[in-house]
Amino acid sequence: MKKLFVLASALMFATPLLAAEAHVRSPAPLVVGAVSHVLLPTSAYLNGQYNSVYKTRISISNVTGYAYAIRAGFSKETGEVADRTFTMLAYETRTWDNFLGEVLQTSGAGAIDFDSGDTAYRFIVSAQVYVDGPNGRFSTAVQSADEAGTIVSGRPGYVIGISANGFDRTNFGCASDSGLPQTITGRVYSPSNTFLGEISFDMNPWGWMQASVNIGVTNGTMMISSTQRAVCYGVVVDNVSNDGTFQLAVPD
Numbered sequence: 173m174k175k176l177f178v179l180a181s182a183l184m185f186a187t188p189l190l191a192a193e194a195h196v197r198s199p200a201p202l203v204v205g206a207v208s209h210v211l212l213p214t215s216a217y218l219n220g221q222y223n224s225v226y227k228t229r230i231s232i233s234n235v236t237g238y239a240y241a242i243r244a245g246f247s248k249e250t251g252e253v254a255d256r257t258f259t260m261l262a263y264e265t266r267t268w269d270n271f272l273g274e275v276l277q278t279s280g281a282g283a284i285d286f287d288s289g290d291t292a293y294r295f296i297v298s299a300q301v302y303v304d305g306p307n308g309r310f311s312t313a314v315q316s317a318d319e320a321g322t323i324v325s326g327r328p329g330y331v332i333g334i335s336a337n338g339f340d341r342t343n344f345g346c347a348s349d350s351g352l353p354q355t356i357t358g359r360v361y362s363p364s365n366t367f368l369g370e371i372s373f374d375m376n377p378w379g380w381m382q383a384s385v386n387i388g389v390t391n392g393t394m395m396i397s398s399t400q401r402a403v404c405y406g407v408v409v410d411n412v413s414n415d416g417t418f419q420l421a422v423p424d
Contacts, residue, residue, distance in 0.1 A: 240290065345404065352400050358394045405418060
């Protein structure tokens with residue numbers, strides 16, 4: 173898995189979450205456009221309840237006049253477990269309804285790293301995790317991240333509007349972009365910035381991990397910190413419909 177080189181300096185952030193002390197902020201991350209390397213922090217091809225099957229639909233568009241190859245690496249908890257290379261023709265757009273099964277020839281849940289190996293070979297990625305059922309398709313759009321969306325030590329990311337109550341549940345996860353082990357910590361705050369508790373887990377080099385938020389909260393905020401480089405996210409899921417809302421953890 174190629175490293176995402178972070179240009180911004182690591183900054184130390186005070187607690188509580190919205191402390192009054194002024195500090196220098198890093199540049200705000202922009203929407204990921206055409207890049208030569210991007211990390212999709214979560215994807216799935218696995219069985220769910222009631223004979224459902226979750227799949228990941230991915231579209232990739234080559235925005236250049238070159239033909240080139242893209243390497244896709246798939247990571248689980250243990251680290252990168254599969255990789256495949258596929259060719260993109262000039263200005264071509266390709267779509268796979270089950271990228272993990274069709275291209276990576278694997279299953280489960282984890283992160284996908286896309287890398288063309290040359291900054292001139294740029295592409296755009298669109299992704300969604302979906303399930304088809306008797307009432308139609310339920311899908312969750314998944315955002316990818318480049319360098320600006322990477323969390324580093326001293327530069328946490330934020331997921332806002334999270335709920336873990338009788339109506340909704342929240343999962344949060346991270347894809348490691350480091351060859352070193354690391355620890356992820358999610359600190360949960362109420363809408364009025366009251367600290368409610370924290371959840372942490374360890375990650376293997378180039379690994380992926382997702383955890384449930386078991387701290388009661390409604391429309392709160394989670395501050396996610398890492399000890400190395402990582403791309404993190406939160407998903408708020410409706411307890412009745414299982415419809416999920418994905419949010420990339422945005423670095424401050």
